[in-house]
Amino acid sequence: MNQRFTLNVNGQTHTVDADPDMPLLYALRNDVGLNNPHFGCGLAQCGACTVHVDGQPTRSCVTPLSAVGQGKIVTLAGLGTPEKPHPLQTAYVEEQVPQCGYCINGWLMTAAAFLRDKKKPSEAEIKDALSGLKCRCGTHISILKAVKRAAEMMG
């Protein structure tokens, strides 16, 4: 049976009537109308659906609505804007990272949480933090350059 959920997404409140078992991804995409988290696998294996819930990178494709609670959700659209970009977004544009670009929620949202918590990471630490995310186009070299660049920007 459907239940009513109140979601806090990118600082705004949205009410969603849905199956408690429905993954957060579908609420964000179809009910809240945010396109940025993508469906990649539905299995938490690729990261294309990643959002922050209370600051933690979360695979929204396997997170049931019932588990979100009062958590504050931030999507890529809430990470920064062209006027006020997150350093990772600036670095991604500077390094011209994406090819198809379908994977970037995973990399950006995971790296954003990592760089917030870890200043001046080593390359090995960056790789370790991003391990498991998928990019099928093979932009890994540019991803690493961009994350390193953002890490420098974030001091």
Added chain:
Amino acid sequence: MTKFEKTSSFTRRSVLLGGGALVVSIGAAISLETVLSISAAYAQGAKPPLTPDQLSSYIAVNADGSVSAFFGKMDMGHGLHVAIGQMVAEELDVPFRNVKVIMGDTATSVNQGGASGSTGIQLGGKQMRMAAAEARRVLVEMAAGLLSTPVDKLNVNDGVVSAADDTSKRISYAQMIGGKYFNVQLDWNKQYGNPLYAPGKAQPKNPKDHKIVGQPIKREDVAPKVFAIENFVTDIKVPGMVHGRMIRPAVAGSEPVKVDEASIKDIPGAKVVWDKGFLGVVADKEWNAIQAAEKLKVEWSQTQPPFPEQATLYDHIRKATVRKREIEKQNGNVDDAFKTAAKVIEAEYEWPFQSHASMGPACALVEIKDGNVTCWSGTQKSHFVQNGLAATLQMPVDKVRVIFTAGPGSYGRNDADDCAMDAAVLAKAVGKPVRLQYMRDQGTGWDPKGPASIHKARAALDASGKVVAYEFTSKGFSRVDVDTNGGKPQDTLAGQTLGVALKSGDGFGVPAESYAFDNKRMGWETIPPLLDRASPLRSAHLRDPVGPQIHFASESFIDEVAAAVNADPIEFRLRYIKEPRDVAVIKAAAEKANWDTRPSPRKDQTGAKVSGRGIAYSQRNGTRVAVIAEVDIDRASGKIFARKFTVAHDCGQIINPDGLVKCIEGNIVQGVSRTLWEEVTFDPKAVTSVDWVSYPILDITETPAEVNVVLINHPELPPTGAGEPSIRPVAAAIANAIFDATGVRIRRVPFSPDRVKAALS
């Protein structure tokens, strides 16, 4: 959507006769009537037909002075549109930022072949360059009349034509034709698709005069993606749309015999669409469609499991009946030469089925409304999908519009075209627009696969160690078991599940290189598909179709011969390669990598961790690439770290060097992934690679530490392709480096840790 965002608010005569800043000088040299007739000949308010022989099919100058370039190909992530914009801006003499390249919409572009065979610049750009040059020619001729100045006394800067001796005599492209259509006939070769070519009377610029072509201009579409303000095909929504999901059999080839619609009656809005082997569901909500697809009870026909055990795949290929045999290249008398050999070297190599495994499974939206069909698709070939939809829906082609919208990655004939056809069948059945996205298991498990193959090579050496004869034969599944596109129902899952018989095509390929052996024969053999309808192992084009497998074998084998005669792998290659540009890429890579000239394998290493270097090179439709791989091997675990790559790349004239480097880096990384990890697994019933665990790809922790690219630019030569050539030699370069490090030759891809460990023990 109309072709122009703003319609012209002024008549032709008002433009010509002046107003505002426009200076129109009509002197004795040319009459007003002549001026008008020139303009009338070149421009008109009504749009000429969207046919390849019309300049208006490629180029329009809008009322605001911007230029629209209508491109019948599309970008799959390499930034092709930037390069096309550069070529158009260059020839037209307009600022790059004023050009917008509109890709792959069947309503605004002609069929230039879609994304295909790395021909975006090579063929697509060639046409757009000629069209832009012709547009400039006619605009300058119009200006000559309007400014009463001969053509050779006119200059063009930023879309403004002015007299060389009096820059007050000036007129802009927008003033002459902005918002109207070119009415100029081109000399079309009557071909559609990749071979389409329709030049005008103009000659393109001398490359020495290029100012925009050759510049490292950045992609404008990166920021919208990074700020999540660009729609992917997955994001398109239309009013009244419902969500679809497809249901595939657990045993490939079986069909539903009983579908229990009551099993999903509790799911709001869920409906079944079932016709012969075609089975899908729709629901108003996406989650409900997913639930319905999972919960629907289906009884399937009893079918003999169609596939061999995977362990016997290569034996199957070896023993399979040859359906088509073709010798593509032959010189000398190979059979006689082998009889005289002092020594014969032979080897055989194996390559598995591989999946596109695009980042997300395919998605398409199809709306059928008022006798018109609109489809949003991430396809590589929207004009072919237009044909496929027309045939599937039995509608006239001109009532079908396909709008290319960037999808979740594409590297050839992936699942996009099948998805568009399935969505169309669902939309027609339910009478509503349907957005269909496949699930992950379908994206990996049911996309058309890169074909599995075996490759036999042998070389005859004389007593001095010279190669006197060489033979190379591939045998495998066809690269066109299903065609490169969904243009015909027979080539789509929708068509095949609805009963259209597969017409499996035959195609493979031979090594592309310039080894000048006195007696040489290269050919291929194709075998029938394992299942002749709706097969999850149907084979088609995957990035650089059959290139990685062929050149893994051929360039590994050249290395084996070099080792057999105790020669350095590069020095050995250069004994036989005579093509100067091939020699140049090999030497450039060797120099950049500080190649240590010596035979392989190394003999100075002991212990668990060893390193090696290997080279491979190949051509591809005019492009040449040499790749040097430096790898580290952990003998204990069998794990390969492909640590460093040096790539020398010659694709003729370079349009955008930064875009080219990114393109090459992606090819190298994807090539490493396919070499080290990728193999579609299956059992007798079905494909068992259904996600990222069962179809692993390269992880960020395994990314090469360095990819150094040496670009060799030939501005004087036509540009050739770059989208795929550099993936071609990667597997052999890694294999050769492993041999250098260990003395062990690995002849089967992927080089997974278990396989490497077993080979080394």
